[in-house]
Amino acid sequence: MLASWPSDDHRSGRRNIVAKDYCVYHADKAANWNCLGCGTLLCQGCFPASPESARQLYCTLCSGNMHFLGVANSMPPFWSQMPRFFAYPLKSNGLMFLVLLAVLTMASGRLLHAHGAVAAVLIFMIVALGIRQGLRVIEFCSQGRSKPPGIAELFDGNSTAFKMLGLAIAYGVMIGIAGRFGMPGIAGMVGLSALLPASIMLLAIHGSLRDALDPIQVIQLAARTGWSYLGLILVLMVTAQGPQQALGLIPAATLVRLKENSPEVLMALLVASSAYFNMVMGSMMGYLLFQHHQDLGIRPDAEHRVAPADNRALEMARAAILVRESRYPDALRHMAGMVADYPGDLPVLEYHHKLLCASGADPDRVQLHTERYLKALFDGQRKNRMTGVLEAACRVVPHYKPKSIALRRALAEEYFLQRQFKPAIGLIGMLHKEAPTSKELPAAYYLLARIYSEGLRDDGKALMILDFLLKHCPGHALSGDIENYRKVIQSLGQPGQAVA
Numbered sequence: 001m002l003a004s005w006p007s008d009d010h011r012s013g014r015r016n017i018v019a020k021d022y023c024v025y026h027a028d029k030a031a032n033w034n035c036l037g038c039g040t041l042l043c044q045g046c047f048p049a050s051p052e053s054a055r056q057l058y059c060t061l062c063s064g065n066m067h068f069l070g071v072a073n074s075m076p077p078f079w080s081q082m083p084r085f086f087a088y089p090l091k092s093n094g095l096m097f098l099v100l101l102a103v104l105t106m107a108s109g110r111l112l113h114a115h116g117a118v119a120a121v122l123i124f125m126i127v128a129l130g131i132r133q134g135l136r137v138i139e140f141c142s143q144g145r146s147k148p149p150g151i152a153e154l155f156d157g158n159s160t161a162f163k164m165l166g167l168a169i170a171y172g173v174m175i176g177i178a179g180r181f182g183m184p185g186i187a188g189m190v191g192l193s194a195l196l197p198a199s200i201m202l203l204a205i206h207g208s209l210r211d212a213l214d215p216i217q218v219i220q221l222a223a224r225t226g227w228s229y230l231g232l233i234l235v236l237m238v239t240a241q242g243p244q245q246a247l248g249l250i251p252a253a254t255l256v257r258l259k260e261n262s263p264e265v266l267m268a269l270l271v272a273s274s275a276y277f278n279m280v281m282g283s284m285m286g287y288l289l290f291q292h293h294q295d296l297g298i299r300p301d302a303e304h305r306v307a308p309a310d311n312r313a314l315e316m317a318r319a320a321i322l323v324r325e326s327r328y329p330d331a332l333r334h335m336a337g338m339v340a341d342y343p344g345d346l347p348v349l350e351y352h353h354k355l356l357c358a359s360g361a362d363p364d365r366v367q368l369h370t371e372r373y374l375k376a377l378f379d380g381q382r383k384n385r386m387t388g389v390l391e392a393a394c395r396v397v398p399h400y401k402p403k404s405i406a407l408r409r410a411l412a413e414e415y416f417l418q419r420q421f422k423p424a425i426g427l428i429g430m431l432h433k434e435a436p437t438s439k440e441l442p443a444a445y446y447l448l449a450r451i452y453s454e455g456l457r458d459d460g461k462a463l464m465i466l467d468f469l470l471k472h473c474p475g476h477a478l479s480g481d482i483e484n485y486r487k488v489i490q491s492l493g494q495p496g497q498a499v500a
Helices: 080-092 091-110 116-142 159-178 182-208 209-215 215-225 227-237 242-248 252-260 263-291 311-324 330-342 347-360 363-380 383-398 404-415 421-428 441-456 459-472 479-492
Strands: 031-033 066-068
Touching: 080 091, 080 227, 080 263, 091 116, 091 263, 116 159, 116 182, 116 263, 159 182, 159 209, 182 209, 182 215, 182 227, 182 263, 209 215, 215 227, 215 263, 227 263, 242 263, 252 263, 311 330, 311 347, 330 347, 347 363, 347 383, 363 383, 363 404, 383 404, 404 421, 404 441, 421 441, 441 459, 441 479, 459 479
Parallel strands: none
Antiparallel strands: 031 066
């Protein structure tokens, strides 16, 4: 049975109070496409189109324009990913980076008094690497990458670490100026502080200090991410306290001993914890950007890109939509057009055949298309599927047989292999009357003799058929095989004794 489309009261696809739309077919799949005309919501599987299609995509049901919802609708909400954010730095690349920073910090601490210049260089490297790692984490996560950047990927020639310092200085100056104007200045300071994450995200994805300080771009990014951005700010404010809270978990006596005996170890712990929470915050900002990458023009990683446009798959999906709407005549017309466009495509021919047989309204078309579909299966070496196609057609057109004798012989061979001897004989048993001049007759009747002998144990009929072939088809390429097979039957027992 063909599936039916859900009732119209489910057309919107909304299933719960969360701000997410679900596919009208699948209550557990988020929608990727929305019709601006009738409001139908479809997942990518039900509407396998590319948002980068050069032509305007239309709704199958009402011909309205289809709008791509992006991954924001299909991704889990930001707040539900907290465990993932805090686990992100603990992946292999993140752990290697934390170890590297800890080692450099301890080295700089030990060299600080004896080799101050070298220690200063190491400290600068630690700060630059920490900044660069945080920005690269934002960039990677904004593209949907699941792993932190490797150490080698921090050295790509982009001087965003220096630009980040410039961004911090610029915001510091602006906040300092705003603080001189009383209550309005305080409001300005709060607003600037709230926009700082947006500037950092712009710097991470564009690598440009100019873009990061462009008030229009900064405000646009905050506006496009909406309420999620406000939630991000609150979470960042809490997470930024992480390094101090982490050190607070160490007993006070232990901290005192470390400070007195191994200050470089204490400093390494502080730097590593700061870098850890820096990556956590970077993954949060990157995830928010990835949720809105379509609107922000961010190109996702290859793993998360929508597959290139496949017009055949989309047209097949349109037929499935029409079927679910019980619009069978429209679906048949649509599939007839697809058969014309893709005459040798087996999935297209298969679906068209299923529709024709399910509707049962046009026996003549069933016969015509079944012959075409069987030939495609035969040519494509898919003979094991032929008997099922024939049986489906026979439910609409009883006693249907293909006109092609080659197809009948192929079908009979399949039935013989399945040990269904009666339908095999029905296909080729009367060819000496139906197609006496066919080139396929000798091979078909040789098969018929095998069916009687090996399948039905009726060697008498088998010998009659073989004698008929030797008499009426002398000199045929199979004559030697026919003669040898006749001798084998005669040598194995008395002819004419059928076994039920």
